[in-house]
Amino acid sequence: MRIYKVGGAVRDRLLGKPVTDIDWVVVGATTEEMLAKGFRPVGLDFPVFLHPKSGEEYALARTERKSGRGYGGFTFHASPEVTLEEDLIRRDLTINAMAEDDQQNLTDPYHGQRDLEARLLRHVSPAFAEDPLRVLRVARFAARYAALGFTVAPKTLELMRQLSESGELQALTAERSWKEISRALMEDQPQVFIEVLRACGALKELMPEVDALFGVPQPQAHHPEIDTGAHTLSVLEQAARHKQPLTVRWACLLHDLGKGLTPEEEWPRHIAHEFKGLKLIKAVNERFKAPKDCQELALLVGEYHTHSHRALELKPSTLLELLQSFDVYRRPQRFEEFIAACEMDARGRKGLEQRSYPQADYLRGAATAARSVAVQPLLEKGFKGPELGEAIKRERLKALKAYKETASF
Structure with a gap:
């Protein structure tokens, strides 16, 4: 029995980043041997065990074979004969396919360390294209490591494009998709996640409502960046820069969906886009089974964000209706998150990122009154x-x- 630290723990140590979660792979062992050592089985599809003291996950080395559609369409084989290299080759990216023993001796059969130095996110093998979830995972890693200069390798992006065009993304469950999307939105540069999905054609398959915003112009007087898609990315970037929670980031991503429905002859104006966008926001919410707080805030921000921008001009009666809509008396936090999302929207404009947003304090004062x-x-x-x-x-x-x-x- 030989035990190795694998995946993210090895990658992040080599990058000099904090190691939080540690995964282990066990080579040359049987289920019976693991049980005899006090490990507790938790894996449903393949043998995974919890360490009797640390609670960390230990998985038996395994191979996998495509046997159906989607993320779950695989048959796994675990036995003492499976080698470390065979286990590592089934992983998504070379930088995640490294292992080290208790002496920190590195096993790197697929040149993950070289790709770390080159700042490349590269697939391990052509089997990458068998798992549609990897499109989302690679885009998430791109968002996580963008600040370090990482980009997706061209051939990997091409495999992601093939997966997007194959229809396999439709086989992903809402739960798996949301897990990746929510984690990606909480990265330091979540806008990169959307950019990568768009570059490989996955955004059009997963969130056509967001994809439709690119190429749609807005009035230059209010939006120097003009393009609605570019604005959405900037709003998301501001939300991350200001350390906003997931609810706010999700609302920022969806707030302008109604502009994708504006007929070209009405461009660059978007009359009543707030109301028109509600059905699209609701559709995206339901598609990914977003948590209730995320769903509610996204709909409220979509409907009322222009009220916030015009807050100083609103009549007291309109202001009261706005406060009633948010139930500020029993749910003050939701109104705070609304204000935050609207401020990110105002800052997500080219050259206006540092402009003050007095509407925020004005609305807070109104709620207090x-x-x-x-x-x-x-x-x-x-x-x-x-x-x-x-x-x-x-x-x-x-x-x-x-x-x-x-x-x-």
Whole structure:
């Protein structure tokens, strides 16, 4: 029995990056031997075990063979005869196909270290094209390591293009796709994830609504970058730069989908794009079974982001309707995330990345004013039921009028 550290732990150590998760592969062992040493089995499709003390994953060396469509369409074979090199060749990228023993002696049969130095994301073997999930994984790695100068090798990008055109991406489950998408959006340069997907034709297959934004012009006075797709990438880049959570980043990606529906003869204006985009946002949400908080924020940002940009001009009654839509009284955090997404939208414009966004503090102040209305005095006056609701609304409107008159923005 020989045990090796494999994959990301080896890659990140060589890159000088922090190693968080460690995966191990065991060569020359049987399931019975692992159980005898106290390892606990957890693998459903192939033998994976948890270490009795550390809880880290140890997998028996295995080979795999394509036997069906999609990410799950593989037959695995694990036995003591499977070599380390045979196990490594089934991995996606050369930089993930390295192993080291307890003395840090490197096993690198597919030149992963060379590709690390060349800053290349390169496939290990032609079998790369058998797993459609690898299109998303490579795009995610491109986003993770873009700051270090990594790019996708041309032949690997071509295999990703072939996978995109094969229809295999449609066999991916919503859960697997969302796992990769959500992780990619939380990388330092999530816009690169979208760029790589678009370069290999996968964006058109997975998110045609986002792909449709490229080549669609916007008014240059408001959007110096002009192209709606380029703007979306910039908004996503700003969201990462400002360390926004996943909910905000997802909303940033989808906020302008309605502009993809504007007839060419109406370009560069996009009348009512906020409302038109809601059905597209809903479709993307459902396709990937995004978490409820991500779905809700994306729809709200899509519908109301221009309200935020015009916040200082809104009538108190419109401002109250906006606050009611977000239920700022019981869910203040969601309104904060809305404001953040709108600020990223405003900053995601060429040359305007550093411009201040006074609307953010103005909206926060409005929410505070509306929340300051006390309910108890109204109850003491005898209001109840629907009448109480109307009385509260009147008092909140009064508070917002006073706020608007005194706010200095």
